[in-house]
Amino acid sequence: MSALPSSPSPSPLPRPRTVLVTGAARRLGRCIALALAAEGWQVAVHYRASKHDAMQTAEECAALARTSAAFAADFQDEAAVRALLPRVIGHFGQLDAVVNSASLFEHDDARSFGFSALERHLRSNAAAPVMLAQALHQHLGERAAAGDCAARGVVVNLLDQKLWNQNPDFMSYTLSKAALEAAGTMLALALAPRVRVVGVAPGLTLGSQLLSAERFAQLHALSPLGRSSTPEDVAAAVRFALENRSLTGTTLLVDGGQHLMKFERDFSLM
């Protein structure tokens, strides 16, 4: 009796990809985390103080993508930033992307400016994202050395349209985002080809306690397109940046064209 040709062994299922979204307990970071989970990404939800909200985000991500987990870290603390990726990788086994959405946004201007405010903004808004990119690059290098030749990753940095449309409010915040934008260029060169680095710059997307709902709606409409960005628009741009293998060292401005206009003050003070 001749042997039947053996049926081809089933090809292994594609490995689920894992992304760390910082500042994902609430607001834009949460929306990005849920949008990525809906695409099948395993999401590591980072938070600082919003533990309850982070657990809620992780639970909702897990319902969409089988698993998720929340990780606390204060980005003022260099040791905590350094420890974050090893904790995430220890939990999920590996990491493929980082979305840097966490951000400090405290008011200062040319009169009140001081070293302390600048240093705090630089730590959480520029130094931590750079350090997470550095750690992702190192992790992918270790995977490549272990035989995963296809190990490639992406870092998406949340910027702000106001870098292209400056006003003197929130001076330390703006300087920290300018530093992150410049770091995006340097990292895109330094970490290629293993890691792509892409900026996403929203316009006015979510209000704050500084703006009434009515004022927010007026300011949101103040753009060439008659609407700035929604959280869904921003999350869609992040997804595009993660998937498009030709993008690096550039920024997607997702703001209805607000960066083409000139505003004398920050939206929250207009």
Ligand SMILES: NC(=O)c1ccc[n+]([C@@H]2O[C@H](COP(=O)([O-])OP(=O)(O)OC[C@H]3O[C@@H](n4cnc5c(N)ncnc54)[C@H](OP(=O)(O)O)[C@@H]3O)[C@@H](O)[C@H]2O)c1
């Ligand atoms: N919202 C907008 O309209 C808008 C417009 C332009 C650009 N953006 C950019 O888009 C991103 C998300 O915006 P958002 O409004 O969602 O941000 P957000 O609410 O101002 O801040 C997001 C999270 O950052 C975390 N965070 C702050 N300081 C931290 C620290 N020292 N260590 C670790 N985490 C820290 C906080 O986490 P905990 O709550 O857990 O403490 C906070 O919930 C930001 O990068 C922002 O600059 C937003």
